[in-house]
Amino acid sequence: MKRIGILTSGGDAPAMNAAIRAVARKAISNGLEAYGINYGFAGLVAGDIHKFSATDLDDSIDEGGTMLYSARYPEFAQVEGQLKGIEQLKKFGIDALVVIGGDGSYHGALRLTEHGYNTIGLPGTIDNDIPYTDFTIGFDTALNTAVDAIDKIRDTAKSHQRVFAVQVMGRAAADIALWAGVATGADAIVAPGYDTDVKEIAEKLKKNRVDGKDYGIVVIAEGDANSDAAPTFLEELKKYGDFDARAVVLGHIQRGGRPTARDRVLASKMGAYAVDLLLEGKGGLAVGILDNKVQAHDITDLFNSKHQPDTTLFDLNNDLSFK
Ligand SMILES: Nc1ncnc2c1ncn2[C@@H]1O[C@H](COP(=O)(O)OP(=O)(O)OP(=O)(O)O)[C@@H](O)[C@H]1O
Ligand SMILES: O=P(O)(O)OC[C@H]1O[C@](O)(CO)[C@@H](O)[C@@H]1O
Numbered sequence: 001m002k003r004i005g006i007l008t009s010g011g012d013a014p015a016m017n018a019a020i021r022a023v024a025r026k027a028i029s030n031g032l033e034a035y036g037i038n039y040g041f042a043g044l045v046a047g048d049i050h051k052f053s054a055t056d057l058d059d060s061i062d063e064g065g066t067m068l069y070s071a072r073y074p075e076f077a078q079v080e081g082q083l084k085g086i087e088q089l090k091k092f093g094i095d096a097l098v099v100i101g102g103d104g105s106y107h108g109a110l111r112l113t114e115h116g117y118n119t120i121g122l123p124g125t126i127d128n129d130i131p132y133t134d135f136t137i138g139f140d141t142a143l144n145t146a147v148d149a150i151d152k153i154r155d156t157a158k159s160h161q162r163v164f165a166v167q168v169m170g171r172a173a174a175d176i177a178l179w180a181g182v183a184t185g186a187d188a189i190v191a192p193g194y195d196t197d198v199k200e201i202a203e204k205l206k207k208n209r210v211d212g213k214d215y216g217i218v219v220i221a222e223g224d225a226n227s228d229a230a231p232t233f234l235e236e237l238k239k240y241g242d243f244d245a246r247a248v249v250l251g252h253i254q255r256g257g258r259p260t261a262r263d264r265v266l267a268s269k270m271g272a273y274a275v276d277l278l279l280e281g282k283g284g285l286a287v288g289i290l291d292n293k294v295q296a297h298d299i300t301d302l303f304n305s306k307h308q309p310d311t312t313l314f315d316l317n318n319d320l321s322f323k
């Protein structure tokens with residue numbers, strides 16, 4: 001094996017750059033060549049491919065976004081595009097591909113593997129919705145961004161005795177909501193798959209007022225991309241009481257920004273490990289971290305399994321919030 005290709009796909013996630021850097025640097029330091037592919041699978045099909053020099057990767061470890069750009073390119077679900085992508089890789093003499101992205105991108109990686117092209121997936125998504133890994137690259141930064149924002153919102157909530165419903169990203173996965181809820185001491189977490197009784201939350205917020213806590217924070221998991229889960233929750237909440245309430249949809253601020261040290265280290269470990277696997281002649285794998293150990297699973301396994309959030313966080317939050 002001589003040449004490794006790298007692409008980022010789906011929503012950008014903090015520390016994708018650290019992952020790109022790790023794959024490329026590890027490859028170069030092992031005498032291989034590293035090629036960057038711009039714009040995810042769209043750039044792969046178009047042949048937007050360039051060779052990395054070691055210095056191209058300077059100054060990238062602390063940057064959010066992705067220096068390889070990203071794309072949502074649904075056309076890659078068609079066999080024609082997948083074969084065209086493989087043709088481009090062969091044209092550049094690239095022997096194996098590292099795909100950094102979320103569950104959708106893993107479908108693309110799986111298709112390439114099924115066509116016999118050696119591909120390794122790294123979990124790069126803020127959503128933390130990938131099976132066989134406790135954490136995805138970017139989740140920690142997004143979580144800390146959400147926590148920072150909620151802490152700021154709390155200042156206004158307290159000053160104005162308001163209830164804020166704060167909607168966080170994560171699609172169907174509730175991880176950002178669960179972790180951010182516990183980390184900010186939210187009065188309630190509302191997330192798909194977890195029992196929510198809006199009336200009960202309203203009663204709790206009203207009792208809080210009587211007991212001396214005259215503001216509220218409810219963290220809402222978006223459920224679907226770009227949903228209106230928080231405004232919808234507030235409409236319902238207002239049926240059960242006279243609340244001065246506001247909905248805040250945190251949105252894409254959760255995707256950007258300087259990656260946390262934890263995300264940078266995770267990305268560096270995973271990127272280097274992917275190259276180790278390729279050097280051992282392995283492929284068709286998805287890299288993850290389980291119990292603090294970086295490991296790999298057959299990429300097909302991922303589609304027979306479902307990401308398991310830390311469900312204890314929901315009950316923990318209920319136990320710890322003001323009663
Ligand atoms: N079934 C599929 N077959 C081939 N390629 C796919 C498939 N599903 C998704 N992809 C490719 O992966 C890309 C990214 O997928 P998606 O938009 O779901 O984001 P993701 O990788 O899950 O990341 P995130 O959820 O963090 O945004 C798609 O735009 C498409 O190019
Ligand atoms: O940037 P877009 O395409 O609007 O997608 C937003 C979605 O992407 C993510 O940020 C990452 O999957 C989700 O949390 C969010 O729902």
Ligand SMILES: [Mg+2]
Pocket residue numbers: 010102103104125127129
């Ligand atoms: Mg996804």
